[in-house]
Amino acid sequence: MAILPIRLFGDPVLRTPAAPVETFDKELRRLVQDLTDTMLDAPGAGLAAPQLGVSLRVFTWWVDDEIGHLINxxxxxxxxxxxxxxxxxxxxxxxxxxxxxxxxVATGQNMYGEPVTISGSDLLARCVQHETDHLDGVLFVDRLDPQVRKEAMKAIREAEWFAEDAPQVKVSPHQISARWL
Structure with missing residues (x-):
């Protein structure tokens, strides 16, 4: 349907927990298609709705030539x-x-509201965890060891794409639930 701009680090939507999907309609199917198109164009292993500025619990993945999506x-x-x-x-x-x-093992729904279970290891497991973190307002840099996180934040500030005047939302790694570490 459409390749949309991906929100970058510093955008508050990336730090906002996404709302559960309650309505499974044409608009949701369009969102899943837009996520898929944008992910494949990037290219990336996964893409979550907040990365397109949509605060809903939806993500897509592309791992080992398999493309899929998961909701809630x-x-x-x-x-x-x-x-x-x-x-x-x-x-x-x-x-x-x-x-x-x-x-x-991830359970949720497909774009029609039907129950779905996906299970995997290695890259698929990493991707599903990473994208679900996005739905919780958590970025992978929040999970880094303290010294590596310090290096990551320096690299982000020095990156050409980083806009210093972009709105910043800070989350301490100490605010992340211990079950995610």
């Missing part, structure tokens, strides 16, 4: 973790080592 996700994470470089379309051209659960 609820995650069940494994205790085993993985470390790997992670980036974000809202923080372009930067990647930092981020710890995530190795496996995930």
């Amino acid at each position: 996700p609820v995650l069940d994470l494994s205790d085993e973790t993985q470390d790997g470089d992670e980036g974000c379309l809202s923080i372009p051209d930067l990647a930092f080592p981020t710890r995530r659960a190795l496996q995930v």
Whole structure:
């Protein structure tokens, strides 16, 4: 349908928890298609609705040549973790080592309101956790070890795309629930 601009670090919508989807209609299907088109064009492994300025609990993913979407996700994470470089379309051209659960089972709905369960490990697990974080107003840089986070914030401030006059919403890593660390 449309390739839309992706909101960048500093935009308050990225720090705002998204509302649950309650209406499964033509507009929602258009949003899912716009998310998919924009994600594929970027290209990225995933894209959440807040990254397009829409504060709804919807994301798309593109992992191992599989494209999908999930609405109102609820995650069940494994205790085993993985470390790997992670980036974000809202923080372009930067990647930092981020710890995530190795496996995930995510339940939610598709664009028609039907129940959906996806499960995966490695990159799919990382992507689902990353995109669900976006729906909670959390960015991957919030999950970095303190020294790496300091380096990441410096790199962001020095990035060509970063607008110092953009509205900033600060969230301390201490405000993130311990269950997400």
